[in-house]
Amino acid sequence: MNASPALSPPSAPAGARDDLARDLDAVAASAVECLLLELETWPKPGLVSHVDAGSHDDMDAATFRASAAAIAPYLRALAEAGADGSAMARLRLIGIEAEAAMLSATSGINTHRGAIFGLGLLCAAAGARLAGLAPPREPLGTIVSRLWGRDIVDGPILLHSHGGAARRRFGAGGARLEAASGFPTVYGVGLPALRRGIAVAPGDAEAARIEACFALIAALEDTNLLHRGGLDGLSFARDAARAFLDEGGVRRPGWRDHARSVHEGFVARRLSPGGSADLLAMTLFVAAQDRDQQSGS
Ligand SMILES: CC(C)(COP(=O)(O)OP(=O)(O)OC[C@H]1O[C@@H](n2cnc3c(N)ncnc32)[C@H](O)[C@@H]1O)[C@@H](O)C(=O)NCCC(=O)NCCS
Numbered sequence: 381m382n383a384s385p386a387l388s389p390p391s392a393p394a395g396a397r398d399d400l401a402r403d404l405d406a407v408a409a410s411a412v413e414c415l416l417l418e419l420e421t422w423p424k425p426g427l428v429s430h431v432d433a434g435s436h437d438d439m440d441a442a443t444f445r446a447s448a449a450a451i452a453p454y455l456r457a458l459a460e461a462g463a464d465g466s467a468m469a470r471l472r473l474i475g476i477e478a479e480a481a482m483l484s485a486t487s488g489i490n491t492h493r494g495a496i497f498g499l500g501l502l503c504a505a506a507g508a509r510l511a512g513l514a515p516p517r518e519p520l521g522t523i524v525s526r527l528w529g530r531d532i533v534d535g536p537i538l539l540h541s542h543g544g545a546a547r548r549r550f551g552a553g554g555a556r557l558e559a560a561s562g563f564p565t566v567y568g569v570g571l572p573a574l575r576r577g578i579a580v581a582p583g584d585a586e587a588a589r590i591e592a593c594f595a596l597i598a599a600l601e602d603t604n605l606l607h608r609g610g611l612d613g614l615s616f617a618r619d620a621a622r623a624f625l626d627e628g629g630v631r632r633p634g635w636r637d638h639a640r641s642v643h644e645g646f647v648a649r650r651l652s653p654g655g656s657a658d659l660l661a662m663t664l665f666v667a668a669q670d671r672d673q674q675s676g677s
């Protein structure tokens with residue numbers, strides 16, 4: 381294992397502990413920033429943004445901002461738990477507390493359950509890597525899978541979640557399988573699409589986020605879509621996103637009008653690809669964290 385200069389057991393010099401603490405602060409701040417960037421992206425099909433509430437009538441951008449602020453300390457705690465070498469049982473406890481803080485900040489509305497889970501695990505992986513518990517160049521998703529993948533799969537299942545019901549009915553792996561397998565959709569779909577978007581629309585960061593969002597919707601088996609629209613809803617959503625990409629995505633002049641019409645089609649059917657929204661935030665997070673790590677900053 382590579383020992384990093386940030387390695388900081390209790391006996392480490394105070395300066396090294398302070399450095400690690402600052403780095404963990406930065407990890408959590410970056411995660412929250414990615415949640416807010418996801419929100420500030422429009423038009424995302426059926427999803428809540430700073431412009432409208434998409435297919436939702438119980439939450440809007442203000443609900444999401446309140447939720448992001450409430451869960452920030454827990455993302456920091458997850459980064460620290462990762463740096464401490466914590467097992468999945470400890471991460472799960474912090475995640476459950478974060479869900480409670482989210483529900484209290486939103487009067488009981490589920491704004492960020494999937495995001496707490498996925499981004500929380502990636503924050504823990506970033507903490508582990510900063511503390512030298514993982515090689516400096518190991519991608520965050522691989523760290524999650526290696527350190528906690530088995531326990532994620534074997535862990536207790538929520539019986540009363542909508543996603544759980546969709547999973548049982550349709551056999552979808554959902555957020556747990558995505559995390560346990562190292563976030564293949566983030567690394568294999570979201571990141572390449574984000575990079576493609578940056579290349580074809582330099583200077584328009586929102587366009588790159590839209591390209592990534594549509595690519596994720598086209599690829600993901602999203603339990604939110606299954607819950608609200610069944611297999612037909614999932615197919616409709618994936619086909620519409622695929623058609624947008626096949627016609628050139630954000631490279632095509634007038635792409636915003638096309639994206640807006642896809643958004644309206646989702647709203648008319650009350651479809652909301654919340655899993656893809658979560659993975660968009662995670663794509664932005666790993667793009668920032670894996671880059672920072674590799675440039676040594
Ligand atoms: C595993 C969780 C997400 C269970 O939720 P649920 O049964 O509803 O799972 P499900 O996979 O269907 O969806 C949860 C959310 O993930 C997102 N999502 C949906 N589909 C997918 C997908 N294919 N891939 C990734 N995320 C998805 C959506 O936002 C959805 O609302 C989680 O709430 C949980 O177990 N929490 C306990 C705390 C914990 O273990 N935390 C770990 C450290 S943070």
Ligand SMILES: Nc1ncnc2c1ncn2[C@@H]1O[C@H](COP(=O)(O)OP(=O)(O)OP(=O)(O)O)[C@@H](O)[C@H]1O
Binds near residue numbers: 490
């Ligand atoms: N911008 C966004 N808009 C909508 N959902 C999002 C957004 N960002 C993330 N999500 C994810 O979507 C999930 C919420 O979706 P949704 O409200 O459709 O599900 P639900 O609360 O289980 O059921 P219901 O269909 O009754 O509302 C959250 O877990 C959250 O992580």
